[in-house]
Amino acid sequence: MRIQVRRTGGFAGIERYAEIDTAGRPDADEWQALAERALAAGQATRPAGVPDGFGYEITVDGRTVHASDPRLPDDLRALVTRVLKEGA
Amino acid sequence: MVPDMTTHGGHEPVFCTVVPPHLLDKLARSDDPAVSGPARRTLVRDSELRGRRRVTSEFRLAAAPAVRAPSDRPLRTIYDAGNRTELPGTKVRGEGDEPGRDATVNRAYAGLGATFELFLKAYGRRSIDGDGLPLDATVHYDENYGNAFWNGEQMVFGDGDGEVFLDFTLPVDVIGHELTHGVTQYTANLTYYGQPGALNESMSDVFGSLIKQYTLGQTASEADWLIGAGLLAPGVTGVALRSMKAPGTAYDDDVLGKDPQPATMEDYVRTGRDNGGVHINSGIPNHAFYLAATALGGHAWEKAGQIWYDVLTGGELSERALFRDFATLTVKAARERYGDGGDEHEAVRKAWGQVGVRTR
Structure with a gap:
């Protein structure tokens, strides 16, 4: 499973991107469960945000969902945080 | 592993229209003005609609507090989110309270005051809305959160990740920048696109x-x-x-x-x-x-x-x-x-x- 996260906007206006391939990882099942919950929590198009709020684009095996601060669902936040921290 | 941080990368589909957003985004960047013009206008219009929805559904309704600041002084309240994301969090300093031990709280309090002061003294504007809106701010939002924003009702400050960004209450111009988004929202309401x-x-x-x-x-x-x-x-x-x-x-x-x-x-x-x-x-x-x-x-x-x-x-x-x-x-x-x-x-x-x- 390939999980890609792109975070845009913010006060700095600097994009940040990271991705992770769960294949062969000992925690692959955990990633898959989190990714599925995140996909269910996201929206098909980018929801209204606030000026300088982050926008998020999450793609799991080619399926993309969107979210915006300050209304980032918990499952999406958890996935975004992990991918940006552990991904490359 | 260090995450890739870049100003380059793929498109950012943003909009809800009949044309798929990724396509509209691509069209908007076309070299041919006959293609890019209509696509850009659609993007702007849609963003405007989203703005209006936000104004009517969240902003105006939420921002009508019964309490108003006196004419020449701010009415500030600082909250601590405790590195979680629930707003506003726990109240840690009210208007007129002595400074506490948390420098972040004190900087947020001072920055809100500095912003109020400039708009009042230089332009005769009473707070963000021109009508004494109380100024609320939440600090320590989320963990390692490298951002700050005005959410339509209040300020939100992250601590930064410590590697790229430090605490967002550090520069007073950042606090002023975010609060000015509030002033713009109450005045010209410039479309954010x-x-x-x-x-x-x-x-x-x-x-x-x-x-x-x-x-x-x-x-x-x-x-x-x-x-x-x-x-x-x-x-x-x-x-x-x-x-x-x-x-x-x-x-x-x-x-x-x-x-x-x-x-x-x-x-x-x-x-x-x-x-x-x-x-x-x-x-x-x-x-x-x-x-x-x-x-x-x-x-x-x-x-x-x-x-x-x-x-x-x-x-x-x-x-x-x-x-x-x-x-x-x-x-x-x-x-x-x-x-x-x-x-x-x-x-x-x-x-x-x-x-x-x-x-x-």
Whole structure:
């Protein structure tokens, strides 16, 4: 499973991107469960945000969902945080 | 592993329309104006609709508190989110309370006060809405959160990740920048996409910088004209996030990339990312303000700031204003307030000419 996260906007206006391939990882099942919950929590198009709020684009095996601060669902936040921290 | 942090990358589908957003985004970036024009207009219009929905569904309804600040003093409340994301969090300092041990709380409190002070003393504006809106702020939002924003009702500050960004309460211009988004929302309500979006960003940088200058008592020639000085972690190669004096020179770092801001229309960046480059092309109106303010000399908030404030709040600025619309109104405002052919009129007219924005 390939999980890609792109975070845009913010006060700095600097994009940040990271991705992770769960294949062969000992925690692959955990990633898959989190990714599925995140996909269910996201929206098909980018929801209204606030000026300088982050926008998020999450793609799991080619399926993309969107979210915006300050209304980032918990499952999406958890996935975004992990991918940006552990991904490359 | 270090995550890739970049200003480049894939598209950012943003909009809800019958045309798939990724396609609209691609069209908006086409070299053919016949293709890009309609796509861009659709993007702007849709963003405007989203803005209106936000205003009606969240903003206006939520922002009608019974309590108002007295006419000449702010009414501040600082909350601590405890590194979680529920707003507003636990109240830690109210108006008039003595400073506590948390420097972040104290800086947020002082920054809200500095912003209130500039708008009141320089322009006679009573708080963000002009009607004594209480100023609430939440600090320690989320974990390692590298951002700050005005959510339509209150300020939210992250602690930064410590590697790229430090605590977002550190620069007073950042606090002023975010609160000015509130002022813009209550006044011109510039659409947060493309040129009107870049103007919205520029208003926040202009008044954010003026709040810092007012606090330090600096003249235009003494000011650093930087946005976010002190926010970058020690290892980052850069002095700030943006420079109004020399757009494009604030940072050049292997992780952050290079400051992408243009100073003139010649280098205007056409992009669908970052809401159509709102944090990029704001460099152009930012630089025009810097040029006008330094040409006039003295305290920048007194004349140049007054002219910009007149336009932001005067009711003639459209939500979808382009750079040339805004520029034309500032020339008009300078003439009306300070006289036809006066130094102010000439300085403003020349400043826009220097950044390549034509005025009518």
